[in-house]
Amino acid sequence: MTIAELRQEFYASLLGRYPSEEVGSFFTILSEKILNLKRIDLVLRSNNELSENQQQEFKNAVKRLQKFEPIQYITGETEFFSLPFKVNKHTLIPRPETEELVQWILDISQTKDPANLDILDIGTGSGCIAISLAKNLTPAAVSALDISSEALKIAHRNAINNKVAITFEERDILKVSKLPKLYDIIVSNPPYVREMEKKAMHKNVLEYEPAAALFVSNVDPLVFYKAIARLAKHNLKPGGALFFEINEYLSETLSVELKNIGFNAIEIRKDLFGKDRMIKCALHE
Structure with missing residues (x-):
């Protein structure tokens, strides 16, 4: 699965529960945490293939987001x-x-x-x-x-x-x-x-x-x-x-x-x- 395909699947799993802008924010935050990629990197490397472990981490995060668990608890960090x-x-x-x-x-x-x-x-x-x-x-x-x-x-x-x-x-x-x-x-x-x-x-x-x-x-x-x-x-x-x-x-x-x-x-x-x-x-x- 490529980053572009993952993004499409990620949005499909969460739209309806969250506004589109918030889903996009979640994807950016998780990409930085799991893939160590910034927003611009996601565009430049959209065809990069993801490992099984990376795909599973995103799937686990989606399950938790579907239950409305805060993204900060999923990543274990925030900024203040x-x-x-x-x-x-x-x-x-x-x-x-x-x-x-x-x-x-x-x-x-x-x-x-x-x-x-x-x-x-x-x-x-x-x-x-x-x-x-x-x-x-x-x-x-x-x-x-x-x-x-x-x-x-x-x-x-x-x-x-x-x-x-x-x-x-x-x-x-x-x-x-x-x-x-x-x-x-x-x-x-x-x-x-x-x-x-x-x-x-x-x-x-x-x-x-x-x-x-x-x-x-x-x-x-x-x-x-x-x-x-x-x-x-x-x-x-x-x-x-x-x-x-x-x-x-x-x-x-x-x-x-x-x-x-x-x-x-x-x-x-x-x-x-x-x-x-x-x-x-x-x-x-």
Whole structure:
């Protein structure tokens, strides 16, 4: 089978489940992973014959895509903030909106000496926030916590691959009574999707991404935010800031909670889709 024939078969197997543009993107991503060929190479070498193993790898990927498994889990990798990251079923797939949160932190850190910065990422998952900050704020001291030992294995591997030093620790933030030191920046992208919102979510998210990293109860959807804010109240340095990625429907409710805990200078920002997605706050002086 040639590359051209494979492409035709690949499209026929997935059209109807995905838009044509997305199928094309899948084919490009898998070709780079399996064949080590860029998009232009696929055109120039369209008559190249594929080995049996290569054909089988594509067939296996198609079967998984037909069940709506995310392409990032199939390849085992993705990109975030122009950096490579390994991902698997124990880690959320990093979103573009979270890149905006990282950029916000970098923007407010421009006037500070990275050598004096202490940063904590709570609920690090793949490590995408902590690693991106460490990469762009060298030599800041960056620490990261997560409840999942399996997620931390991936995060540790990503830190090594991206050549940054991160202090990782397995902790359940809802059971933490005190953080180890004071920080200039505490950031978290905690679970924030309410159970009631599941019906609006895509199958590839619901069936494959780790539920514990996504969902919270309808009864107390801000449980992680309140726990983290209470800890941050005692562990932010003077002039320090607390950042969260947030549920678009709960921004005002969260703002009130943060004020009640003792934070001010509360700023809510929208993401690239125009939805309330990030919040920054500081302590009363």
